[in-house]
Amino acid sequence: ISRMQLSIALLLSLFSALSALRVLQVSDFHLDVDYNRKGDPQKMCHISAASRAARLDEVSDLGSYGDYMCDSPESLVTFAVGEAVRVSNSDGKLDLVLWTGDNTPHIDGYDENYVVNGIKKTTSIIKGAFPNTPVLPTFGNHDYSPANAFDANVTLYERAFELWSDVIVGTDNEALFKRGGFYYYDFKGARILVLNTNLYYNVNDAYKDFVNPTDPAGQFEFMETTLDSAAKCTDNTKCFTTVHIVTHIAPGAFERTPNFTWYRPEYNKRFLDITKKCASNIGWMIFGHHHTDTFHVVRDDLGAAVQTLLMAPSVTPWFSSLPGAGSNNPAFRLFDTYDDERHAYKEITTYAIDLSRLNAGKQPEFAALYAYTLEYQMAGLTPKDFDNLITRMRADDNLFYKYIANNAVLVDLNMPVEPYRSAQFCSMEHADFDNYYDCMKSSFAPYSILPTVILIVSRIFL
Numbered sequence: 001i002s003r004m005q006l007s008i009a010l011l012l013s014l015f016s017a018l019s020a021l022r023v024l025q026v027s028d029f030h031l032d033v034d035y036n037r038k039g040d041p042q043k044m045c046h047i048s049a050a051s052r053a054a055r056l057d058e059v060s061d062l063g064s065y066g067d068y069m070c071d072s073p074e075s076l077v078t079f080a081v082g083e084a085v086r087v088s089n090s091d092g093k094l095d096l097v098l099w100t101g102d103n104t105p106h107i108d109g110y111d112e113n114y115v116v117n118g119i120k121k122t123t124s125i126i127k128g129a130f131p132n133t134p135v136l137p138t139f140g141n142h143d144y145s146p147a148n149a150f151d152a153n154v155t156l157y158e159r160a161f162e163l164w165s166d167v168i169v170g171t172d173n174e175a176l177f178k179r180g181g182f183y184y185y186d187f188k189g190a191r192i193l194v195l196n197t198n199l200y201y202n203v204n205d206a207y208k209d210f211v212n213p214t215d216p217a218g219q220f221e222f223m224e225t226t227l228d229s230a231a232k233c234t235d236n237t238k239c240f241t242t243v244h245i246v247t248h249i250a251p252g253a254f255e256r257t258p259n260f261t262w263y264r265p266e267y268n269k270r271f272l273d274i275t276k277k278c279a280s281n282i283g284w285m286i287f288g289h290h291h292t293d294t295f296h297v298v299r300d301d302l303g304a305a306v307q308t309l310l311m312a313p314s315v316t317p318w319f320s321s322l323p324g325a326g327s328n329n330p331a332f333r334l335f336d337t338y339d340d341e342r343h344a345y346k347e348i349t350t351y352a353i354d355l356s357r358l359n360a361g362k363q364p365e366f367a368a369l370y371a372y373t374l375e376y377q378m379a380g381l382t383p384k385d386f387d388n389l390i391t392r393m394r395a396d397d398n399l400f401y402k403y404i405a406n407n408a409v410l411v412d413l414n415m416p417v418e419p420y421r422s423a424q425f426c427s428m429e430h431a432d433f434d435n436y437y438d439c440m441k442s443s444f445a446p447y448s449i450l451p452t453v454i455l456i457v458s459r460i461f462l
């Protein structure tokens with residue numbers, strides 16, 4: 001074949017392949033290589049080699065797949081990934097893996113080599129399990145030394161590039177990644193932006209060093225430029241009309257802790273302004289970080305739902321001490337899409353395993369926990385359908401309870417009372433901070449103690 005035929009074939013494969021997709025999302029491994037069955041659950045079950053030797057006579061009484069107080073042992077990560085292969089790809093028809101960050105455990109006192117070694121390990125586990133499927137990695141806020149200190153032009157980006165360069169194709173992409181830890185990936189007629197929103201985290205220590213605090217590493221400009229060209233594209237066989245967004249931390253509030261938010265306010269606003277302006281060209285908006293299963297609706301200025309931000313639960317069961325938070329069962333998620341230009345969601349299914357039953361040898365496999373449209377009787381999975389789901393949950397405690405059970409993957413089965421109940425609803429209803437706080441104000445809050453308490457707990461949030 002001539003070079004011309006070849007490039008036409010290449011173009012066609014990039015743009016015209018409208019097919020239904022199957023996409024896997026795995027998130028928040030928080031692999032702790034020093035998890036030990038002789039560990040202390042109050043200390044993350046984490047033992048260094050030296051103290052392990054000193055505890056030879058102790059009984060190994062923790063689970064071999066981990067503990068609800070602790071981050072993932074390697075056995076859990078390997079098992080979860082193997083199960084993800086079985087569930088999503090035993091017929092070899094999985095199209096894509098989204099891996100939404102946080103490989104490092106919630107510990108202190110490690111260096112960059114520790115982070116890179118952890119990422120190396122998780123990279124080889126996941127890539128080894130999916131040799132023929134593109135795997136798109138993202139940084140989580142813990143994938144840095146010390147945690148939460150992401151800046152522009154750091155050595156970690158150079159070192160991670162060596163591990164992930166198979167999906168960061170092109171010199172422009174390499175430059176973006178080495179500058180800000182973000183990149184794009186062109187896939188089946190759409191462009192996927194894999195962002196580094198750890199730059200926007202309100203506890204990110206590098207903020208004081210930002211060269212350009214209004215747009216760290218130029219990531220917002222990159223988002224806007226990409227989305228503006230998508231808006232100008234009129235022929236999907238020649239350019240991209242759809243842009244998907246995949247990243248670790250989402251804008252909006254944590255649904256389990258009242259008045260607890262992630263981004264600095266100015267970044268939250270900018271991210272949502274871009275989302276609102278470009279909503280009709282954005283396909284998926286997919287995140288991790290919460291460890292729990294929830295979503296936020298993004299509204300235009302008239303209040304209409306124009307986008308949905310979807311958070312998938314984590315593989316790590318780790319207990320978060322944030323008020324109202326806690327542990328969860330290990331989980332991963334599968335998206336099935338329509339064969340349209342937007343790759344619109346057809347179904348979203350979350351798979352999970354009961355960690356204590358796994359440890360006890362009573363549940364050998366991950367099983368489907370629920371599928372969105374069936375579980376919540378949704379007509380579809382558009383932003384309006386999600387908005388409608390919130391309205392129905394507000395009016396129907398049985399429906400809301402299904403969501404609550406899924407929220408921490410069946411670990412916390414208590415119906416939340418105020419102000420935690422409102423925190424759930426307001427977080428789903430409003431990713432915008434002003435509207436979120438207004439919503440919280442109008443909720444019944446007997447006393448307002450939380451903000452001060454939260455500020456003094458440890459810096460290990462999520």
Ligand SMILES: *[C@@H]1O[C@H](CO)[C@@H](O)[C@H](O)[C@H]1NC(C)=O
Pocket residue numbers: 152153179211212216217218
């Ligand atoms: C990062 O490095 C590049 C190349 O040296 C430089 O042009 C750019 O200004 C730096 N960006 C930031 C935000 O420090």
Ligand SMILES: *[C@@H]1O[C@H](CO)[C@@H](O)[C@H](O)[C@H]1NC(C)=O
Pocket residue numbers: 258259419437438440441442445447448449450451
């Ligand atoms: C949350 O913030 C709102 C708005 O500032 C306030 O009215 C409410 O009392 C707060 N709730 C809690 C539980 O702190």
